[in-house]
Amino acid sequence: MTAQRLNDQAMLFATEEERWQAVAERNSAADGAFFYSVKTTGVYCRTVCPSRLALRKNVAFYDSCEAAEKAGFRACKRCRPNDVSGREQKSAVIAKACRLIEQAEEPLSLSDLAATVEVSVHHFHRLFKAQTGVTPKAYAVAHRTNRLKQELPNAATVTDAIYGAGFNSNSRFYESSNATLGMTPTMFRAGGQGATIRFALGECCFGAILVAASEKGICAISLGDSPEELIHELQDRFRNAELVGSDEAFEKLVATVVGFVSNPSTGLDLPLDIRGTAFQMRVWEALRNIPAGSKVSYRDIAEQIGQPTSTRAVAQACAANTLAVAIPCHRVVRTDGSLSGYRWGVERKGQLLKREQGAG
Numbered sequence: 001m002t003a004q005r006l007n008d009q010a011m012l013f014a015t016e017e018e019r020w021q022a023v024a025e026r027n028s029a030a031d032g033a034f035f036y037s038v039k040t041t042g043v044y045c046r047t048v049c050p051s052r053l054a055l056r057k058n059v060a061f062y063d064s065c066e067a068a069e070k071a072g073f074r075a076c077k078r079c080r081p082n083d084v085s086g087r088e089q090k091s092a093v094i095a096k097a098c099r100l101i102e103q104a105e106e107p108l109s110l111s112d113l114a115a116t117v118e119v120s121v122h123h124f125h126r127l128f129k130a131q132t133g134v135t136p137k138a139y140a141v142a143h144r145t146n147r148l149k150q151e152l153p154n155a156a157t158v159t160d161a162i163y164g165a166g167f168n169s170n171s172r173f174y175e176s177s178n179a180t181l182g183m184t185p186t187m188f189r190a191g192g193q194g195a196t197i198r199f200a201l202g203e204c205c206f207g208a209i210l211v212a213a214s215e216k217g218i219c220a221i222s223l224g225d226s227p228e229e230l231i232h233e234l235q236d237r238f239r240n241a242e243l244v245g246s247d248e249a250f251e252k253l254v255a256t257v258v259g260f261v262s263n264p265s266t267g268l269d270l271p272l273d274i275r276g277t278a279f280q281m282r283v284w285e286a287l288r289n290i291p292a293g294s295k296v297s298y299r300d301i302a303e304q305i306g307q308p309t310s311t312r313a314v315a316q317a318c319a320a321n322t323l324a325v326a327i328p329c330h331r332v333v334r335t336d337g338s339l340s341g342y343r344w345g346v347e348r349k350g351q352l353l354k355r356e357q358g359a360g
Helices: 003-012 016-024 065-070 085-103 110-116 121-132 136-151 158-164 170-181 185-189 227-237 248-262 278-287 298-304 311-319 346-356
Strands: 035-038 043-045 059-062 196-204 207-213 218-224 242-245
Touching: 016 059, 035 065, 043 065, 059 065, 085 110, 085 121, 085 136, 110 121, 110 136, 121 136, 136 278, 196 218, 196 227, 196 248, 207 227, 207 248, 218 227, 218 248, 278 298, 278 311, 298 311
Parallel strands: 196 242
Antiparallel strands: 035 043, 035 059, 196 207, 207 218
16 A cells, blocks of 8 residues: 555545544545554454444544554454555555556456456456446446547547547447437537537525436536526536526426425436446436435445445545435435535535425
8 A cells, every 4th residue: 555545545534533434334445544442342453344333432543553552452353454465465456457457558358457467357356346446347438438538629530539548449439428428429529519408597495406407308406505606517517518598398397306306205207317437327326216214324325236345435426416316315324324525515415304304
C-alpha cells in the first residue's frame, strides 16, 4: 500500500465518527488507514475484522499498530492487523492489473490478465471486484469510454475515435453508447449539440424542483433552494444540448412528478432516462426495489448486489444519482441508522423519510 493511498484514506476517515462508521460497516476502503482497540478484550483490530462488533464506548482509534501497542493492546489473532504483507500483496496485484488494462492497445481477456499477475482466473475476478467494486470488464469499458471522450473532439471521424480508444467493434460500442456517453458518439463529439432536453421549474414541499426529460424519458429531478442553481447544474450537464422550456403538455408531466415527490408511495409511472456505469446501474436498480417508508444501509445494498466490500462505492453511486426520489437514494442510511450525505441536502433526506413514514 503506497504512502499516497494511506494519506488519501486518512483524509477520508479523519474523524472518530467516520472511523466508527467504517468499523461498523467493516469498510475495506478504510483497511490500513487506522486501527481500533477494544477495551474489554485488550486487543486491537483492522476495520474489516470479522469479530463481533464491540460497543462504541469500548472502542478507541489509533493511526498505527505501534500506537495501539504502546497503549497496551495486543494484535487480534483473527484479523492480524500487524501483518500487512497479505493486504499489500493483494493491492499490488490489482494495481498491476489496472495498469495493464489502462495501457493495453486492445482489450485483454480475463485469462490473460490473470496469467500476467500470476493468479487463477476465478480468484483474480473475485479479488478485482472486491478491491475496485466492478469487474475487470466493466473497469476496462469505463476506462476506454473515458479515452473516447478525450479523443472524440479531435478525431478525424467517430470511427477513428472509437478504435483509437481501444474498442475493437464499432457495433458493440454503439449498442451501449447512450448509456455510457448519455448520447450518440456523434452528438457527444459536438458537445451534445442536436440533443433536445425539455425542462421546467416548480415548487414542491422541499423547495424548488427542476424536472428535465430527453426523448427517452425523465433524465433529471433536482431539488434545491435556488431555481437558478438548478438551471445552472442542468446547463453544465448538457452544455451544448438545446434546452427547451416547458409547454402545456410538459407542465402536466411536471405536476405528476411533483405529486410523486410529495407522496412517493403513489409511484411514478413515467419512463426514465437512466445513465451511468455498469456498477452504478446495479446500485440504482437495487435502490428502486426499496419500498417507500423503508430504510437500508449502504452495506445492505453492497451485499444485495453481491459485493459486500464495496460499501463506499455504493455510497458514491448514490451521490451520483440525478433522479431524486425516482431512484430513492434517500432511503439508504448508515449502519447505525443515522443519516449521511445526500446530493440535495441531508435535511431534505430526513424530511423525505419522515413523510414516507407518515410523520411528515
